[in-house]
Amino acid sequence: DAGITQSPRHKVTETGTPVTLRCHQTENHRYMYWYRQDPGHGLRLIHYSYGVKDTDKGEVSDGYSVSRSKTEDFLLTLESATSSQTSVYFCAISESIGMGEKLFFGSGTQLSVL
């Protein structure tokens, strides 16, 4: 398995509180992604990064922000968590999807917003 670590693995928080999820990779891959997985919706892209300090929005970016200050770390922040953000969050990395390279996924973070 690719060297991807997500932390925390589980998080329970209250509505209105800030939450930060961390993704750490040891593969030196250029691209990093945050997806959320919800029943009936599959995986939806929140944000992605194509290099240090280079990020872009995905299809469900509202309420989320990201930062990538180092190649190996990609942080996802919920500024003020809402119940609709209860989900499983997956980080993924790739060398280059556009060249046919695959995504490697982390083990996921189960987030519950009460």
Next chain:
Amino acid sequence: AQSVSQHNHHVILSEAASLELGCNYSYGGTVNLFWYVQYPGQHLQLLLKYFSGDPLVKGIKGFEAEFIKSKFSFNLRKPSVQWSDTAEYFCAVNAGGNNRLAFGKGNQVVVIP
């Protein structure tokens, strides 16, 4: 924006039966196509992918998929399933080499021993 459609979201079948999962996408240009599998309690892992060349792609665990450009499809098949194939299967499409991957909503497959 690229979109991916998967049909028959819940599939229940017996061991040794054949499996076919449909995947259609909406993009007229060059595409890279993937099938991922998620076993219960695990993260997604790659089953197979199409980048170029032979449109019939063989993956792990006896799975294969055929890219039919004229039908915008990339259907997944396995001739004889096992109980261990119980999982959720996701089709994904990369369009135009933009380094983003769009996923379908998934097929939940349950194989009964």
